[in-house]
Amino acid sequence: MxxxxxxxxxxxxxxxxxxxxxxxxxxxxxxxxxxxxxxxxxxxxxxxxxxxxGVEKDRAEQYQGKVTTYVIIACIVAAVGGSIFGYDIGISGGVTSMDAFLEKFFPTVYEKKRQTRENNYCKFNDQGIAAFTSSLYLSGLVATLFASSVTRNYGRRISIICGGISFLVGAVLNAAAVNFAMLLSGRIMFGVGIGFGNQAIPLYLSEMAPTHLRGGLNMMFQLATTLGIFSANMINYGTSKFDQWGWRLSLGLAAAPALLMTVGGIFLPETPNSLIEQGSREKGRKVLERIRGTQHVDAEFEDMIDASEMANSIKHPFRNIFEKRNRPQLVMAICMPMFQILTGINSILFYAPVLFQSMGFKGNASLYASALTGAVLTLSTLVSIATVDKLGRRVLLIAGGIQMIVCQVTVGIVLGLKFGDDQELSKGYSIAVVVVICLFVAAFGWSWGPLGWTVPSEIFPLETRSAGQSITVAVNLFFTFIIAQSFLSLLCGLKFGLFLFFAGWIIVMTVFVYILLPETKGVPIEEMVLMWHRHWFWKKIISESP
Structure with missing residues (x-):
């Protein structure tokens, strides 16, 4: 048969x-x-x-090669870019809870914080603080659209290097800031770095990794992000003891991973997919043989050539991506990053110290609690790396969604019943809230956190891959900007209902995955198009394309 x-x-x-x-x-x-x-x-x-x-023939069973030290080192160096993204997420909430930082840049908030009779949910409600946090995501959104053409025409490495340099400039400006304009300029440069780094790094990892380990190696980006968050939380905890200049040290230390990303990008090899797409077939084959540890790479090499020929025939990838035959990938590129942000995770990670202080935790206690959530996020990402290529993407996304729904509803109910406008949580309920938030963060860490980046980066054919990744990053940054800018106002207005709001979105996205996302585990990246042709729903959409 x-x-x-x-x-x-x-x-x-x-x-x-x-x-x-x-x-x-x-x-x-x-x-x-x-x-x-x-x-x-x-x-x-x-x-x-x-x-x-996409690729016409199925050569997946003919692929040869092994996991080489060369490809692992290359992926680790590339993924370090994620640590800067994570560092910025973690550092923002920490410095905005430091009195010296608030007194210098946001004196109105500083005064409201000192007033004991101020509404707990509204103490930090200030659009200036929100702009400090969200400005880099808006600039990152714009930058990633430019990064797409750079990544496609000049390679993944160049975009990684551009991102590293932008991060370096941003770190210097933030650490030396003497006014809000200088502070905001540094944040914008961070955003440019995010736009380039987040656009190129997931693509780089997906193209360098062998098919059977693509999910785990791609998640090195998310692991680095979580390590960046944890590092930022620990640094905030330490620098908070230095009253007047601790915030400068926290912001300036972003230069360390930025330098590593820049230098690493210089020495990284270009992906064979990108080299072949640019016309350097012989060089692309040599890199492919090196990263697979064998000269028997004919099948994979032929798939890359077929994909590059199709890619080079497409002069306007952004226009091409809206055709019906690319509709499934486009929907995923929009919905996956949108849902990832609408879990509410960024609200917790951005404003963890602020959030915990609002709940009655004192200064250092709130930073300690946020450091704990950062550690949980890192450890849970390791679980995802270990299981994603065994259990598959769908299982992790659905199970993680269910756990997050329970946690968000639980926090909402506890705050609604036990936490008023001008009263603090009891010690027992405070601990319970922290535990439930940690369980929520853990669920995100082994599901939507890494997979929100992994799935979109692996599903596009080569001709629209860079454009697709730009859309993914742009949507992620757009919704991150919206949530970051509005969270403090939403917390003040919705109070405990904010957690129920996010729970509703998690229900929607879990159903979305169950119905519309096919399993991508073990499918070669250049043959991913065959997967949509088998799906009960998407094959109807694709079959209608001319």
């Missing part, structure tokens, strides 16, 4: 054994064995469709 699209067809002389063929694919052996004219017509029509949307 041979398999086509999940069904079976008898072969002449079939002995009852199954020849396993990658689900949904059309192979040359089927052509030779099928004598029925109608089936041949079906085969040719199907292949014609596949050729129009």
């Amino acid at each position: 041979v398999t086509i699209g999940g069904g079976t067809l008898p072969e002449s002389g079939d002995s009852g054994t199954d020849e396993k063929i990658y689900p949904g694919t059309i192979t040359n052996s089927i052509k030779r064995e099928c004598s029925h004219l109608l089936l041949n017509v079906f085969v040719e029509m199907t292949e014609g469709f596949i050729a129009s949307a």
Whole structure:
């Protein structure tokens, strides 16, 4: 028997054994064995469709190679860029809770914080603080659109280097800031770095990793992000003891990972996919042989050539990505990062010290609690790295969604019943809230945190991959900007209802994954288009394309 699209067809002389063929694919052996004219017509029509949307042939079982030290080191160095993204997320909430920082840049908030009769939910409600946190995401949104053409035309490495340099400039400006304008300029440069780094690094990791470990290696970006968050929380805890200049040290230390990202980018090899796309086939093959540890890379190399030829035939990838045959990837590129932010995780990570202080935790206690959530996020990401290529993406996303729903609802109920406008939580309930928030962060860390980046980075054909990643980053930064800018106002207005608001969105996104996201585990990145052709819903959309 041979398999086509999940069904079976008898072969002449079939002995009852199954020849396993990658689900949904059309192979040359089927052509030779099928004598029925109608089936041949079906085969040719199907292949014609596949050729129009990506790699034509399924060579996945012919891929050879192993995990080499070379590719692991390259992925680790590239993923360090994620640590800067995480460092900034963690550092923002910490410095905005420091009295010296508030007194210098936000004196009105400083005075409100000192007033014991001030509404707990509204103590930090200030659009200036929100702008300090959110400005880099708006600039990152704009930067990532420019980064797309740089990444596609000049390679992934150049974008990584540009991101590192921008982070360095931002760190210097923030550490030396003497007024709000200088402080804001530094944040904008951080945003440019995020726009370039987040656009290029997930692509780099997906293209360098072997198929069977792509999920785990791609998550090095998220692991580095969580380590950056944890490091920022610990640094904030330490620098808070230095009254007048601790915030400068916290902001300025971002230069360390930025320097590592820049230098690492200089010495990183370009991905073979990018080299071939730029016309350097011989060099691309040499890099592919080096990172796979074998000279027998013909199948994978041919897939890359096919993909590059299709990519080079597309002159306007952003226009092409809106065609019906790319509709599934476009929907995922928009919805995955949008849902990732609407979990509410960034609100907790940005404003963790502020949030805990609002709940009655004192200065250092709030920083300690936020450091704890950073540690939980890091450890839970390791769980995802270890299981994503075994359990698959869908299982982790759905299970993580369920756990986050329970946690958000629980926090909302506790705050609604036990935390008023001008009263503090009891010690027992405070500990309970921290524990539940840690469980929420853990669920995000092994599900939507890393997979919100991994899935969009691996599903696009080469011709629209850079454009698709730009859309993913732009949507992520757009919703991050909205939540960062509005969270303090929402907390003041909705109070405990804010947690129920995020719980509602998590329900929506969990159902979305269950219905519309196919499993990408083990599917070669250059043959991902075949997956949509097998999906019960997306194949109807694709089949309608011209």
